[in-house]
Amino acid sequence: MSALPHPPQSPLDRLGRPLHDLRLSVIEACNFRCGYCMPADRVPDDYGFDQAGRLSFDEIETLVRGFARLGMHKLRLTGGEPLLRKGLPALVERLAKVPGITDLAMTTNASLLARHAQALRDAGLQRLTISLDALDPALFRTLSGARGEIDDVLAGIAAAERAGFSAIKFNCVVQRGVNDHEVERMAAHFRGSGHVLRFIEYMDVGTCNGWDRARVVPSRELHARIDARWPLRALDANYRGEVAERHAFIDGTGEIGFISSVTAPFCGDCQRARVSADGSLYTCLFSGSGQPMRSWLADGEAAFSSRLAGLWSRRADRYSELRGSVRAPRKHVEMFLVGG
Numbered sequence: 001m002s003a004l005p006h007p008p009q010s011p012l013d014r015l016g017r018p019l020h021d022l023r024l025s026v027i028e029a030c031n032f033r034c035g036y037c038m039p040a041d042r043v044p045d046d047y048g049f050d051q052a053g054r055l056s057f058d059e060i061e062t063l064v065r066g067f068a069r070l071g072m073h074k075l076r077l078t079g080g081e082p083l084l085r086k087g088l089p090a091l092v093e094r095l096a097k098v099p100g101i102t103d104l105a106m107t108t109n110a111s112l113l114a115r116h117a118q119a120l121r122d123a124g125l126q127r128l129t130i131s132l133d134a135l136d137p138a139l140f141r142t143l144s145g146a147r148g149e150i151d152d153v154l155a156g157i158a159a160a161e162r163a164g165f166s167a168i169k170f171n172c173v174v175q176r177g178v179n180d181h182e183v184e185r186m187a188a189h190f191r192g193s194g195h196v197l198r199f200i201e202y203m204d205v206g207t208c209n210g211w212d213r214a215r216v217v218p219s220r221e222l223h224a225r226i227d228a229r230w231p232l233r234a235l236d237a238n239y240r241g242e243v244a245e246r247h248a249f250i251d252g253t254g255e256i257g258f259i260s261s262v263t264a265p266f267c268g269d270c271q272r273a274r275v276s277a278d279g280s281l282y283t284c285l286f287s288g289s290g291q292p293m294r295s296w297l298a299d300g301e302a303a304f305s306s307r308l309a310g311l312w313s314r315r316a317d318r319y320s321e322l323r324g325s326v327r328a329p330r331k332h333v334e335m336f337l338v339g340g
Ligand SMILES: C[S@@+](CC[C@H](N)C(=O)[O-])C[C@H]1O[C@@H](n2cnc3c(N)ncnc32)[C@H](O)[C@@H]1O
Pocket: 030, 036, 037, 078, 079, 080, 081, 082, 107, 108, 109, 129, 130, 131, 171, 173, 200, 201, 202, 203, 204, 205, 209, 335, 336, 338, 339, 340
């Protein structure tokens, strides 16, 4: 990864937050139908397979270069399911060469990873986050909307390890009465693996997941359960704005994390922009609407980045801190459009 000769000045938003982090969706389609994201009874099977609306690889590269000019250095590819995007390794290869990008990662359900892990690694993908809510085969299948098999994910993980991905992050969204009984099993599975399991509070994203606060399992409850079985000690954040609270197993078997966006909002440090596969900017995971930017790309990365800087400097989102108040927006973008 190359550094920029003159590191750019990142514009600050109205709450003083720089733009360091971009989550870029490469596809809106998914092969799963997780109930908290894309429930099968609300999202048809053929949703998202019309390619015309998606940014091309040329457009994506221009967009990423424009973001990097403003100081964005952490880039994460997501979806929908990013591994459904045809030719993804070729895109990764182009993005890995963009000056200023120091961290190139991808979030995936890993069901198709076995056949793509090596090509992605060879193309320059540095890090992987894998979403995994259960190890029990029947429960896994149910949570995926009857689309996924745990064995495919385990094969994907093994292939990723062989390809050289290490310290893989595993995201587990915990829902009370759904998969909260799997928590210790998941922790036992990943302790000592060199990978990092993070438990995520079930969030009120999108409009169709029927969010119910009663199903949120607060991180402090999960922390107490894990700590009672395998004592933990808190670790410092790796960088400003890191969303997971990190803990180490004191017996030296590695690290575990908790992401508490419902019970301990972290808007104050949010340096993240999100772009959907059609090129719209969302300045918050809970934005009601995006700013279409595709037409700006035709003028090149410099013109694009100056328009983007203007947008970022007007940003004032802090939804998680306002949740429940009359000022909190009611309509939220779907998670499968902005990818987490
Ligand atoms: C939208 S998915 C996109 C990438 C890929 N399909 C995957 O599942 O990893 C990104 C992340 O969002 C998380 N997610 C989706 N809906 C959620 C919700 N309601 N609450 C918390 N996390 C959610 C998923 O668990 C996943 O880790």
